[in-house]
Amino acid sequence: MHSIYPSQASRREFLRRAGAYSALGAAGPMALNLAALGTAAAQSGGDYKALVCIFMYGGNDAYNMVLATDTPSWTNYLAVRQQGSDAIALAAPGTAVNAAAAAGSPTRLGGVLGLSPLNAQGRGFALHPVMVGARDLFAAGRLAVLPNIGPLVRPLSKADYRNSSIARPPKLFSHNDQQSTWQTGAVEGATVGWGGRMGDLLASNNGSALFTSISTSGNAVWLAGREVMQYQVSSQGAIRVGGSGNSLFGSTVVQDKLRGLMRTARSNDLLARDHAAVAARSMDAEVLLSGALPAAGTAPFGTPGLVSGAADPLLQYDNPLTGAKATNGLAQQLQVVARMIASRQTLGVKRQVFFVSLGGFDTHDGQNRQQADLMARLSHAMSYFDTATQGLGVGSQVTTFTASDFGRTFTSNGDGTDHGWGSHHFVMGGAVKGRDLYGAFPVYGLSDGKGDFSSPQQIGNGAMLPQTSIDQLGATLGQWFGLSAGQALELFPNLVNFDASRRSLGFF
């Protein structure tokens, strides 16, 4: 792939970049201090916006998250999915809960939760039975559905799809590559994501570039811009190297040397310098954040006055498999997002992109139980976060959307589903024109017995052929965030292939 012996020209380029990088990565943030940031923030007024991506790792089965309940759709849904001893067809709206049935089974969960969209497209819709919170958000006009969305190079009919000479995204159905494609428009190995690029273009007024682009769940390329770098924060906030106190093993010098050795490479080794740069960012951010972040036990994102070590009831969801309350890790991630948003003025930030995630969606088997638990977590976390942002007074300044590797097959393999393409997703927030669907909901067809489906929007094994592209979603979010039409075209190079009237999905 790459030679380790770069040409002389690329060596020069490398040295140039290396100099720029070390100035930015190590020395830059050290020059900042909290007081200066606060001053910058005070001048910035109320112009604040944040985008939050909830990524569902593994490929969510959207067929069982947003359901089509009109008779033709439901009939075909049952025909395809109602089979075997652990069938993955959920129960029809209004079906009573059978408390005697096995945990996580459709009859134990009860009927899917009906929706009443403003424009029903002549269809009927519902959510997974455990998604009470999301159902209520939809009814309250704070949540919208984006049907059948996925990566596309250009609009693609089924006839186009059969013609292999017509462009489509590479490496479809592959987890790692489609995770990358959702986040960057390119397969694994891409290093610049559209969240980070929005940071590049719109966050130049942020007091500290450190806090433009934030992940609570490891590295996510969506957050990486050309200049903007991701900052990873734990659910508990920033952690201090060496623990509390200024002395280590009986010496303050040791504490200083520990930090100094970690943040400085004493060679030209690339990995050593890259690693040291992350360490330096970690330490610089911790200094700023530890003074700025409100405590977790602060309303509206936390419950004040809890006994030390006690679980915060706000972060607990109803586990549909046990019937008991359990801590929701996704809500914990969103709590630290809310805490960072609460400290936006202290940190002097006006535009932020956040990435949180939940794993376990690759439900090839045991889907009923696994997905029920995940849908319960997702719904609870979204509801929690919407309440928290409204409580912070930024309910209309924060927009949250879901993403995932891909959708899944309509067909069942007995107790699960396989990799697909298009998928249904959510967009949430006070600025969102909720209680509606943006994009045509696909027809749910039947198998022809040879792998194809009768629907014009379903291909092999009933995977959805996307009718809305990620580029359209990104452009719509981006223009709300502040991108010009020209910048949107720059960030989403395939957007130009879509009709100008459809480049914005219109949910703001």
Next chain:
Amino acid sequence: MAAIHTYSRSGAGRLAALLASLLLAACGGGGGGGGGAPSDGGSTTPPPVTSPGGTEPKPTRDQAFRFLTQATFGPTEAEIQSVMTLGYGPWLDQQFAKPTVSHRALWDAADARIRAADPTPGAGQREVLDGFYAQALSGEDQLRQRTVFALSQVFVISMQGSEVGDNARGVAGYLDMLGANAFGNYRTLLEQVARHPMMGIYLSHLRNQKENPATGRVPDENFAREVMQLFSIGLVKLNADGTARKDAAGKALETYAGEDISGLAKVFTGWSWYGPDTSDARFWGSSKSQDADRQWQPMQAYAQFHSASEKRFLGQTVAAQTGAAASLKTALDALAGHPNVAPFIARQLIQRLVTSNPSPAYVQRAAAAFGAGGDMRALLRAVLLDDEARKSETAADPAFGKLREPVLRLTALLRAFGAKSDSGSYLIGATDDPGTQLGQTPLRAPSVFNFYRPGFVPPNSLMAAQGLAAPEMQITHETSIVGYANYLRSAVDRGFGQSGLDGKATRRDVQPDYTQALTLAPQPSALVDEVSQRMLGPQANAAFKRELQTAVESVAVPALKADGSNKAQVDTALRNRVLVAVLLSAVSPEFVVQK
């Protein structure tokens, strides 16, 4: 996370003795009955790809240190001496012939001890990790165990998630299976991976049923997809040197399409639990039909659930009515015989052991050694003895090497200081949490895509500016770096892992031996030399040592009073100096990066 058991202590050191008694006893057991026995030990040895020894000079101490960083869980004084005496090639030959300890036998012994005290809990995931660390830290067959760890990151199963985690004995068996094939043949390895029940659970082809045209049910495609993408041929066609083959427009040529996956998925129907019959009840795993060894014995075929239709994949056609075993043979022969396999597997082995961005020529040489026959032993020899791995000029290139993953930093530190387990069980346990631990635990990757991807490029980095991959950077971020440092800050002082088998011992189970360093603690420069030499070897540069010495000297050691009344304070200060030297070395970029 599944429960991690503690259990009552039953005599320190017993397990250490047991470990020794198990030598050879269970050899090959993990491989099970799935085809020919793995060829280890006394079988014929192919000639080395280069000619070490002979007229070539023996490795220097620094060279031996570097070699052992790649080939083992960390250099020890004994192994350094061994490599310097024998030379690289003969050292490898010795390693190829070493007897091995069965992970499953270790797990069974732990299970028996636990049940003797209390029949209900039994051993679990923790005991798999105990076995892993026992062998990584004290095993003689370092190259085999190190290769097993590398292979566990290519042929990934994970105890995260209860499906595999609740079958811990099977995971121990999986490690044995990888070990039995580590110096064997790729085709056999691939088959034993494909038929291992833990892989069957993890990628859901265990209990996978044939299609049902009447209802539209289709076979589960999970394993069919990933065995191609991750375990054999990858997504794009490769040249012999591992670079992608492209069409006239510069677009990489994909190796397979959706129809290949659907066709191959039919091959992986009708496989389920091992046992004396092939009843439906056994296929489903009914509680009345569970063989005692089903967690590790290769899956068997159940004809009634195997697809009888024609199966087309990768240009192969398996005729209708072909049985499960014959279909599997055609499929695995096609995969193992694909020209992608050699560069695909060779490149990943190089990345796990030596460097993240091998030159195409290096990949090609290693792939040639692997050959059409899939010779794992020849591959390892080629990977470790190649000029690109061995020459110090190559190592000096700023882009050469790899980020040492957290688990390997831990083992290297512990081996450098001859760490011992009080219980004999090496109770280090899971270290998943990036904020307080290592952010990595063996056999607990988040998905079949491992902890990190071979092609991961860290955004906004110097590596990215050069277009270079750095897989281990995928689990490196602002939180994990602090978590690692703080985990070690506590552990270098108090020890590693839980306090005894019952959690009630007076100190943590795994304790480094600082005896030699303590004797040098009164002289900071000597202490710095000793610790940095043990941990960093040739990476211990002068600038680093100056910083370290300043830190060590800052820990004041009071003069010992004539009456000895302040001896405790003096000892504490001397020990603190050692801890400073060890901790600061362990968090330094010099240690974190493997050159």
